[in-house]
Amino acid sequence: MATAAMKEEEKAVTEERDLEVKKGRKLQVSALKSGTVIDHLTQGTAPRTLQLLDLDRGATVLLGVNLPSGKQGFKDLIKIEGRELTQEEINKVALLSPKATLSIIRDYEVVRKIQPNAPDSVEGLIRCVNPSCVSQDPLVRTHFYTERKDPLKLRCFYCERSFDKDEIDFI
Amino acid sequence: MIQPFAGRDFISMRDFDRGQVEDLLARCRQFEGTSKPLLNGRVLGSLFFEPSTRTRLSFESAMKRLGGQTLGFTDAATSSTEKGESLWDTIRVVEGYCDIIVIRHPAEGSARLAAEATTRPVINGGDGSNQHPTQTLLDLYTIEKRAGRLHDLKIAFVGDLKYGRTVHSLIKSLCLFPNEFYMVYPPSLGLPSYFLEDLQEQGIQSTDFENVEDLPEDLDILYLTRIQRERFPDPIEYERVRNSYQLTPDSVKRFSDKLTILHPLPRTTELDPDLDSHPGTAYFDQAHNGVVVRKTLLALLLGAG
Ligand SMILES: [Zn+2]
Numbered sequence: 001m002a003t004a005a006m007k008e009e010e011k012a013v014t015e016e017r018d019l020e021v022k023k024g025r026k027l028q029v030s031a032l033k034s035g036t037v038i039d040h041l042t043q044g045t046a047p048r049t050l051q052l053l054d055l056d057r058g059a060t061v062l063l064g065v066n067l068p069s070g071k072q073g074f075k076d077l078i079k080i081e082g083r084e085l086t087q088e089e090i091n092k093v094a095l096l097s098p099k100a101t102l103s104i105i106r107d108y109e110v111v112r113k114i115q116p117n118a119p120d121s122v123e124g125l126i127r128c129v130n131p132s133c134v135s136q137d138p139l140v141r142t143h144f145y146t147e148r149k150d151p152l153k154l155r156c157f158y159c160e161r162s163f164d165k166d167e168i169d170f171i
Numbered sequence: 172m173i174q175p176f177a178g179r180d181f182i183s184m185r186d187f188d189r190g191q192v193e194d195l196l197a198r199c200r201q202f203e204g205t206s207k208p209l210l211n212g213r214v215l216g217s218l219f220f221e222p223s224t225r226t227r228l229s230f231e232s233a234m235k236r237l238g239g240q241t242l243g244f245t246d247a248a249t250s251s252t253e254k255g256e257s258l259w260d261t262i263r264v265v266e267g268y269c270d271i272i273v274i275r276h277p278a279e280g281s282a283r284l285a286a287e288a289t290t291r292p293v294i295n296g297g298d299g300s301n302q303h304p305t306q307t308l309l310d311l312y313t314i315e316k317r318a319g320r321l322h323d324l325k326i327a328f329v330g331d332l333k334y335g336r337t338v339h340s341l342i343k344s345l346c347l348f349p350n351e352f353y354m355v356y357p358p359s360l361g362l363p364s365y366f367l368e369d370l371q372e373q374g375i376q377s378t379d380f381e382n383v384e385d386l387p388e389d390l391d392i393l394y395l396t397r398i399q400r401e402r403f404p405d406p407i408e409y410e411r412v413r414n415s416y417q418l419t420p421d422s423v424k425r426f427s428d429k430l431t432i433l434h435p436l437p438r439t440t441e442l443d444p445d446l447d448s449h450p451g452t453a454y455f456d457q458a459h460n461g462v463v464v465r466k467t468l469l470a471l472l473l474g475a476g
């Protein structure tokens with residue numbers, strides 16, 4: 001008897017947890033048939049991330065901003081319908097949100113989870129912090145090396161000035 | 172013979188590791204006193220978008236002593252950049268007139284951009300407040316010649332350490348070797364924070380002082396820089412600082428006789444003319460060493476070394 005009751009209770013707990021997981025998943029990805037979910041974006045970076053990924057036109061995108069998140073307090077989230085981001089695109093996300101996670105969705109299922117990695121170099125995208133840099137000329141494409149990934153530190157290929165994430169100024 | 176420098180650019184000391192710096196300096200020693208016409212028939216394009224008489228003359232002397240020729244302009248007003256031609260286009264045009272290019276330009280990173288525009292070797296003759304690598308190389312060469320080595324030295328930098336490009340580049344290169352560093356500067360003119368961060372990441376430490384009198388007596392190298400009036404909003408503050416870094420035979424008396432005094436020149440009042448005959452004085456040698464260093468570079472990059 002005691003064993004049966006315990007099993008019953010265990011089953012209830014498991015069911016409840018499964019339901020939570022399902023609910024959770026529903027909250028996260030239910031709207032997406034296939035595409036990419038970018039989660040755990042640094043709060044406030046979603047709009048700039050869209051620009052960075054050239055997604056502000058064309059693709060169907062759902063934005064979540066200031067979502068409660070246990071890990072970080074608050075986070076932003078982006079769902080992109082019908083497009084799987086390339087590794088290079090994913091790495092750009094890490095410039096703004098080092099803690100971001102990406103899920104590739106096919107047929108409502110997560111088929112791949114990816115941790116973005118800051119790129120080894122960045123061309124275009126960012127303006128140099130140094131006002132006397134030759135790359136301030138709009139004819140010159142900016143170019144930076146990633147000198148350190150976490151916390152991010154970039155160095156200008158031209159003027160050699162280094163700067164960190166807080167100083168990143170997107171073009 | 173392997174010619175690791177043939178066809179290369181000379182843009183920044185960052186591009187060279189300790190072994191390569193030592194190699195370059197050894198090649199400079201070999202060039203001391205030789206004036207073979209190694210560069211006969213070769214042409215140096217000398218593009219000075221801002222005036223710098225010393226650097227330009229030193230390059231021209233080096234080229235001519237090796238039998239080569241020079242052409243170019245001495246400031247942006249006489250060049251087509253006044254007409255709005257981009258730096259990129261200027262380089263693309265000039266590369267057809269010469270075999271190697273030296274560029275001085277006020278924009279930081281301009282020499283790197285020039286090097287991207289052409290397959291000809293490019294030498295950076297100073298890009299804004301970023302790099303002036305031939306100055307750094309001649310500074311290293313002078314230190315090595317005087318002290319007999321580039322390591323285990325007590326080296327002090329005195330003056331404007333904030334805007335002094337020569338100082339930044341030289342400190343970086345001397346950090347390739349184990350040395351003790353002392354920084355002496357007025358309160359507002361210390362090393363910039365981004366530069367200090369770089370040093371900290373390399374594990375390089377220095378001792379900071381406000382006065383030359385605080386430096387150790389067994390100092391090997393005292394590298395003095397000019398303090399420019401325009402860096403000070405308050406003229407009274409400038410006068411005070413200027414006088415506190417005025418080196419005289421008296422103020423260097425307390426140092427041992429191994430002291431070498433360097434200065435990139437031109438000087439203002441920080442170097443008393445009476446110091447010129449002091450045995451530790453090396454700033455004119457330093458300027459003269461610019462020719463042998465530039466001769467070496469021109470020959471090596473043109474594959475004639
Ligand atoms: Zn730059």
